[in-house]
Amino acid sequence: MNSVWQRFTLSDLPLSQWRGGSYLYRLVGFLSAWREGSWFLQWANPLGAVILCAIVLIAPFTNSSNPTGVLLIAAGGYWLMLTLSDRLKTGSTPIHIAVGVYWCIALIATAFSDVKSAAFSGLIKLTLFLFMFLLGAQVLRSPRLRNWVMAVYLHVSLLVSAYGIRQQYKGVEQLATWNDPTSLLAEETRVYSFLGNPNLLAGYLITAIALSIAALFIWRGYLPKTLAGVMLVINTTCLFFTDSRGGWIAALALLITFFLLLRYWFAEYLPTFWRIWLVPMLFGSMTAVIILGITLVEPLRLRVMSIFAGREDSSNNFRINVWEAVFRMIGDHPIIGIGPGNDAFKQVYPLYARSGYGDALGAYSIFLETLVEVGWVGFALFLWFGVITFNLGLQQLARLRQIKDEQAFWLMAAIAACAGMLVHGLFDTVWYRPPINTLWWLMVALIASFFQSQEMSSEQ
Numbered sequence: 001m002n003s004v005w006q007r008f009t010l011s012d013l014p015l016s017q018w019r020g021g022s023y024l025y026r027l028v029g030f031l032s033a034w035r036e037g038s039w040f041l042q043w044a045n046p047l048g049a050v051i052l053c054a055i056v057l058i059a060p061f062t063n064s065s066n067p068t069g070v071l072l073i074a075a076g077g078y079w080l081m082l083t084l085s086d087r088l089k090t091g092s093t094p095i096h097i098a099v100g101v102y103w104c105i106a107l108i109a110t111a112f113s114d115v116k117s118a119a120f121s122g123l124i125k126l127t128l129f130l131f132m133f134l135l136g137a138q139v140l141r142s143p144r145l146r147n148w149v150m151a152v153y154l155h156v157s158l159l160v161s162a163y164g165i166r167q168q169y170k171g172v173e174q175l176a177t178w179n180d181p182t183s184l185l186a187e188e189t190r191v192y193s194f195l196g197n198p199n200l201l202a203g204y205l206i207t208a209i210a211l212s213i214a215a216l217f218i219w220r221g222y223l224p225k226t227l228a229g230v231m232l233v234i235n236t237t238c239l240f241f242t243d244s245r246g247g248w249i250a251a252l253a254l255l256i257t258f259f260l261l262l263r264y265w266f267a268e269y270l271p272t273f274w275r276i277w278l279v280p281m282l283f284g285s286m287t288a289v290i291i292l293g294i295t296l297v298e299p300l301r302l303r304v305m306s307i308f309a310g311r312e313d314s315s316n317n318f319r320i321n322v323w324e325a326v327f328r329m330i331g332d333h334p335i336i337g338i339g340p341g342n343d344a345f346k347q348v349y350p351l352y353a354r355s356g357y358g359d360a361l362g363a364y365s366i367f368l369e370t371l372v373e374v375g376w377v378g379f380a381l382f383l384w385f386g387v388i389t390f391n392l393g394l395q396q397l398a399r400l401r402q403i404k405d406e407q408a409f410w411l412m413a414a415i416a417a418c419a420g421m422l423v424h425g426l427f428d429t430v431w432y433r434p435p436i437n438t439l440w441w442l443m444v445a446l447i448a449s450f451f452q453s454q455e456m457s458s459e460q
Contacts, residue, residue, distance in 0.1 A: 008384075009391040010094035044082055048139040051075050052442070053152045055132065059435040060160050060204060061194050068434040069128055076131030082138055093137065093451040094392055095444065098385040099130060105378045106340045113339030115347045122341010122373070129437045136445025143407050146449065147218070150211055150410060153442075157208035158231050161238035164193035164201060168241040190243045195435060201238070202247025203430040206420040207439045208235040210254055214413035218406055245304070246427040254420030255286075261412040265401055319364045319427070325352040326363045329372050337375035342432060345372065362432060366425030369432070386422070389447055390415065396450040407450075414446040 006012040055071045062068065106123055113119035140146045168191050175196060190198040212235055215228035239247055263279060270278065294301045311317040329338065329352050338348045342362050349360055363369040371379045393415045400408035421440055425431045431440060 009388050010097060011391065011395065044085075045139050045142055045145060048075075048078055048082060048135055049142075049145040049149055051078055052132075052136055052139060052149050055438055056149070056153045056442070057156055059438050060156065065125075065434045068438065069125075072128040072131050072438075075135040076128065079131060079135040079138065082135075093448045094388050095385070095448045095451070096134075096137070098381070098388045099133065102374075102378065102381045102385055103127070103130065105336075105374055105381055109336045109339050109374045109378060112336050113344060115339060115344050118343035118347050119339025119341060121343045122339060126340050129441050132438050133441040133445045133448070136442050137448040140446055140449035146407065146410060146446070149442075150215070153439075154208065154211055154215060154228075154231055157205065157211075157235060160193045160195070160201070161205065161208065161231075161234045164191040164238040164241060165234065167191040167193065188243060189241075191238065191241045193238070197430070198242040199244045199246060199428055200430045200433055200435065202242040202244035202250070203421065203424055203428070203433075203436045204439065205235050205239045205242075206247065206250050206254055206424060207417040207443060209239065209251060210258060210413040210417035210420065211410070213258055213416075214409040217409040246424045248304075249427075250420040250424035252286075253423040254416045256283075257419040258412060258416035261397065261415060264397070265408065265412070321354050322349075322360045322364050323368065325349060325354065325360075326365075326368050326372050328352045330368075330375075333372070333375060335375045335377060337371070337373045337378060340373045342429075345369070362429035364429055365427060366422070366429055366431045369429050389418065389444055392451060393447045396447075396452065399452060400450070410446060411450050414443040417443045418447070 003012070051071065051074055055068060055075065058071065059068050103126065106126055110116065110119040110123045136149075140149065168189060171189060172191065174190065175192070192198045192201050195201045195204060209232065212228055212232035215231065216225055219225055219228050236251070239251055259282060260279070267275060294304050311320060326349075329348060332352075338344050345362055346360075353360070363372055367379070370382045374382075393411060397408055397411055397415075400411065418440070421431060421436070421443075430436050
């Protein structure tokens, strides 16, 4: 049974044999001599980190995807240059293989799409975001560069959160009907900071909260740890002010995941009593705090109760109508979908939408969105990619625990952030917007950057 799982997750894949038998992989490193003699490429990985930081810096502050797209193209070109000149040839991981297979299915879905031009546009967008993953997985292998890139993102997110909190107390124009107009919260302020949408801001802050917790453990010295604590408080407060129900649930999933990983990490240091009772006591305390908050804080209670209001809540009703149309779309395109991207979705969706609900940006669920874009084949591969990613993360966490490497806290943050974003994605598709999608692939790249195969371990 264990061998079946290892094969399914590519845990026992002999990457060295695969590399040796791959004609494409033989291109890797053929420019290594040029790299060794180039003054410019002596700074290859730091320059790659600069590109990653530039993407992180610009993503939340631009309403257009064009600037981010230009930087992602630069990331792809630079990754290709690094790969062709990589003498060590250690860049591939099981995650790379899963991502590559998924991209191939997206390519096939584009070829068979009824709206090929729109699907091709979506394929290009997917490819650009994958450049973020490819460059990040290579650059973030360096602990020093990893620390710098995470620090840059955390400082940017602090600015984003601080401005969001300012909106809460100074007031801000509500750019859309984000609250049910018949609700007692109809006039409630929902902050959106620089991102223009409270749900989008909530999705952005999930990663910030996870990395803030990690920084508490990794950053050394009183002042850096204090700064990490301030970041955690401000990011969490801003998330609360978004009034994003999906964001709140995602944050809960994030915290539970992170706590379980911390419990695993510190298990050997815990007395027997705490090993047995820590998890039940914490979950009991969290449940009590949530119930108390819902009971005593009316805006929180009304917002949480609206989750269970069904069609009586306008936001719920809109999503339900979109989901019904999406199910019909999936029924008509079950195998390979309509093609990737929201442009393809926007062209096909009106043919299935109910009257008055013909305008939707996506399926309001990343899982349904994947199903409708690339069909059941692509959806199965998406789930496979997710299993491989989390499995690799947990494997490398076990390895880091044995050598007591504190960089493991970044890995825990990446795993928890991915879990939170996936939970958020159950009810929304903000995941596909550049500020969130870049963070998703940055976190996947962060997990991949810790990869060390059994072959590599035996050589050390």
